[in-house]
Amino acid sequence: MTPNPLARRRQLASSLHALRTERGYNHAELSRRSGVSASVISRTESPLGDVHRKPNLLSVRRLLDALEVPRGSTLWTQVEGYAEDAAGAGWWEAPTYAHMGDGQRTYALVEAGASRVWEYAGLLLPGIVQTAEYARHRVLAVTSDGPASNPEAIVAGRLERHRQLIEAGKAEYQLVLEEQAVRRHPVPPAVMLEQLRRLLALMDDAISVRIVPVDARLGDGYAPRAPFAHTSYPDLDDPPIVVVDNVTRALLVTDPDEVSGYARLHQRLRDAALPDADSAAYIRDVAAELAAAT
Template sequence: MTPNPLARTRRLGAALLALRTQRGYSHAELGRKAGISASVISRTENPLGDPGRKPGLLSVRLLLDALDVPRGSREWTAIESLAEDAASSRWWDAAAYTRMGDGQRTYALVEAGASTIREYAGLLLPGIVQTAAYARHRVLAVTGDAPVTDPEPIVRGRLERQRQTVGGGLAQYQLVLEEQAIRRRPVPAEVMLEQLRHLLALMEGDGVSVRIVPVDAQPGDGFAPRAPHAHVTYPDMDDPPIVVVDNVTKALLITDPVEVSGYAQLHQRLREAALSDADSAVYIRQAAAELAATI
């Protein structure tokens, strides 16, 4: 499986920061020695300021030379390998996905190469499980100073994210949904019916778990998340897990280990408060039947 580029970018930044600190260089001093700007060094060491930015391989090699890391050494090879993984081509680099949106691009970046995606959603189904029709209606429903007039690039992005993860069985996917996400109709009835049936089909795939939290569930104090989010881990244990939170205007990345661990614990408590996988499937199937009877 292709390594997650953001995880490798973070590890690259941490390695270069540690070397610069050990050598006692400031950004400016190292920049002068390497022949690159201090701002490039800062951005490379702190990639979350612009998580989609790819590190420059030449810049990384110049930094390693300036930091007196012997070429061909184990340390050089390891850091160069991180840089190559971080700079690798990504499916969303293709022309078909250039207009899928910055927020969705961040989600795709976090999801790439994941081993587990533990997601929570409240009123709306998350983009990674949406049908084309559901996604199209939701995109067009967005209002603001610059409403979307052509939803298709965003829809294509959501469908490809699904194919790359949930639909392809490449990641263990655990979704916890509030009951309202199934019962509420944010799209026309026939679109919602198709979406519920699609969700049931996904639940039959390997590694996919969907659980419904009823409105009368009693999970205890503090177990109600404030926003949709996803806790993501990777096959390489050295690639740190990350949480991406949907805060409406953009995707917020949480990387602090304590906070990330807290989200993992929250997800487990929500799963325990929810209906079982089997009972959740029965619930969704019943909701679909009731909806079909109204069409």
């Protein structure tokens, strides 16, 4: 499986920062020794400043030379490998998806190469399981001052994320949904019915979905304030990442303690939710009620 580019940028950043501090160089001193600007060094060591910025392979090699890492050594090969993986192209960079939105591009970047995604959603179904029509209606309604500028590109991005992660069967996907997400109708009834049937088909084939009833007991009384996705990778040296959806953009959580907290929260929500089979029955009942009313 192709490594996650952002995870490898973080590995690259950590390795270069450790080597620089071990040698006792600040950014300016390493810049003089390597010929790489201090700003480039700083950005390479801070990959979360712009998660879509790729490292320059030539600059990384110059830094390794300046840091006196022997060419061909295990360390050189490892760090150079991080840089090569970090600079790899993702499907979301293709011209077809150029206008799918920065937030969704961030989701696609984080999901690349994932082995497991634990997602929570409150009032709406998350983009990665949406049908084209559900997604299209939600995209057109996403702003208060008018429709999104390129709705079809955004819809195409959501469908491709689904193909890459769920349809391809490359990762375990667990979704916890609040009851409102299937009871509410944020789209026309026929579109909502199609969406519920699609969700049931996915539950039969590929994913786990659990419904949290409105009267569920959460134990410690804590409930999430926003949708989030906790993503893990097959290489245990690549740390998990959480994406929090705050409507206007996707926020990344990378602090290990906070990331672990989200994992525990997702597990508590799953424990409080209806089991998979009961959740499927619940969704079937809602779909039947909706079909009878349309």
